[in-house]
Amino acid sequence: MKEELITKAYEIAKERYAAVGVDVDKAMDTLQNISLSLHCWQADDVAGFESNGSLTGGIQATGNYPGKARNIDEVRQDVLKAASYLPGTHRLNLHEIYGDFQGKFVDRDQVDASYFESWIQWAAENNMKLDFNSTSFSHPKSGNLSLANPDKAIRDFWVEHTIRCRAIAEEMGKRQNDPCIMNVWVHDGSKDITVNRMQYRELLKDSLDRIFATEYKNMKDCIESKVFGIGLESYTVGSNDFYIGYGVNRQKMITLDMGHFHPTESVADKLSSLLLYVPEIMLHVSRPVRWDSDHVTIMNDETLDLCQEIVRCNALDRVHIGLDFFDASINRIGAYVIGARATQKSMLRALLEPIAKLREYEANNQLFERLALLEEAKVLPWNAVWDMFCLKNNVPVGEEYIADIEKYEADVTSKRC
Numbered sequence: 310m311k312e313e314l315i316t317k318a319y320e321i322a323k324e325r326y327a328a329v330g331v332d333v334d335k336a337m338d339t340l341q342n343i344s345l346s347l348h349c350w351q352a353d354d355v356a357g358f359e360s361n362g363s364l365t366g367g368i369q370a371t372g373n374y375p376g377k378a379r380n381i382d383e384v385r386q387d388v389l390k391a392a393s394y395l396p397g398t399h400r401l402n403l404h405e406i407y408g409d410f411q412g413k414f415v416d417r418d419q420v421d422a423s424y425f426e427s428w429i430q431w432a433a434e435n436n437m438k439l440d441f442n443s444t445s446f447s448h449p450k451s452g453n454l455s456l457a458n459p460d461k462a463i464r465d466f467w468v469e470h471t472i473r474c475r476a477i478a479e480e481m482g483k484r485q486n487d488p489c490i491m492n493v494w495v496h497d498g499s500k501d502i503t504v505n506r507m508q509y510r511e512l513l514k515d516s517l518d519r520i521f522a523t524e525y526k527n528m529k530d531c532i533e534s535k536v537f538g539i540g541l542e543s544y545t546v547g548s549n550d551f552y553i554g555y556g557v558n559r560q561k562m563i564t565l566d567m568g569h570f571h572p573t574e575s576v577a578d579k580l581s582s583l584l585l586y587v588p589e590i591m592l593h594v595s596r597p598v599r600w601d602s603d604h605v606t607i608m609n610d611e612t613l614d615l616c617q618e619i620v621r622c623n624a625l626d627r628v629h630i631g632l633d634f635f636d637a638s639i640n641r642i643g644a645y646v647i648g649a650r651a652t653q654k655s656m657l658r659a660l661l662e663p664i665a666k667l668r669e670y671e672a673n674n675q676l677f678e679r680l681a682l683l684e685e686a687k688v689l690p691w692n693a694v695w696d697m698f699c700l701k702n703n704v705p706v707g708e709e710y711i712a713d714i715e716k717y718e719a720d721v722t723s724k725r726c
């Protein structure tokens with residue numbers, strides 16, 4: 310019966326969209342091939358498996374909701390559980406501190422691909438491809454400066470770490486027969502006024518050049534800027550200008566994190582400019598609330614605008630969509646599912662936009678008509694297409710997953726102490 314209703318609503322939606330020149334089946338086929346890169350760190354509040362030290366580097370996971378994953382098996386179990394509620398096939402984005410260290414302390418300048426062998430196998434078994442991140446935070450040598458540290462020994466330590474991470478990403482990419490995207494984000498900055506802005510940026514540039522000296526075939530680099538970290542409010546070495554300059558000059562992928570810009574800046578607006586100058590873009594889809602708070606992504610204007618711009622720029626093959634939020638105040642599997650499905654819904658809405666008609670109006674200077682259709686497009690029955698997409702993919706339709714996640718909490722995560 311439910312299936313019948315979903316099908317009926319879908320058929321009506323199909324006709325309605327056809328009237329404005331949109332092919333819903335084509336939109337669903339396109340969405341089927343868009344993989345999100347799920348961030349492993351939502352499962353355990355960015356703790357990782359290295360030590361029990363606290364989270365540093367100007368980032369914070371706030372909240373104390375019970376049941377977070379405590380070890381590699383639990384992270385894997387929770388990620389698979391979350392992925393089971395998502396239509397399509399998705400990737401997993403690992404941070405270096407999530408290596409399979411088997412209880413041994415492996416310092417960051419000693420890590421190698423052997424500590425990720427079980428991840429590579431697990432990912433293949435579960436039809437997930439891997440992405441990767443070096444980790445410069447939550448370590449005794451993190452301090453306020455890592456790759457931009459004037460102390461050569463500390464700087465060399467982090468250069469070595471990041472070089473090793475690239476080799477790990479290369480191995481992941483080779484084994485999965487698809488490039489592993491490796492993100493470099495460092496927290497480097499200053500709490501108070503610095504009189505050495507230039508010096509730190511020169512050092513960061515030099516460190517990056519050393520790190521990227523080796524050319525690889527199976528991994529791709531991306532570099533992520535930020536406005537400021539907590540405790541590092543006055544200056545960020547890796548600012549947006551710094552990384553755009555570096556990325557354009559060295560043809561590296563730029564990572565745009567939605568929480569890493571001034572609150573009134575539009576991240577969506579940046580895509581069309583950057584795509585003219587860098588080969589590809591990585592997104593960290595997030596929801597900043599007043600600051601880079603990493604709230605769970607929802608289908609708000611920012612997420613919709615971003616997805617619309619990817620589609621309007623015809624850049625689905627050049628923009629990679631990663632998630633980056635870590636809310637420790639609600640059920641963590643639920644957080645994954647809400648954020649990932651919100652991103653997919655936004656992408657579907659973008660794919661269903663009557664873009665040909667809108668562009669025709671714009672070309673003819675029919676500006677009332679353009680604005681009217683933009684408004685009316687907001688209430689076209691995209692949700693009927695989404696329900697059909699979920700049904701086809703054999704994942705819960707609508708709010709059905711809520712009870713299921715509650716059950717997983719009762720049976721599994723609530724038993725973790």
Ligand SMILES: C[C@H](O)[C@H](O)[C@@H](O)C(=O)CO
Pocket residue numbers: 350355368404442494533535566593601633
């Ligand atoms: C844990 C990640 O590296 C981190 O979220 C980074 O991508 C970031 O956005 C820091 O604010």
Ligand SMILES: [Mn+2]
Pocket residue numbers: 494533566593633
């Ligand atoms: Mn990020």
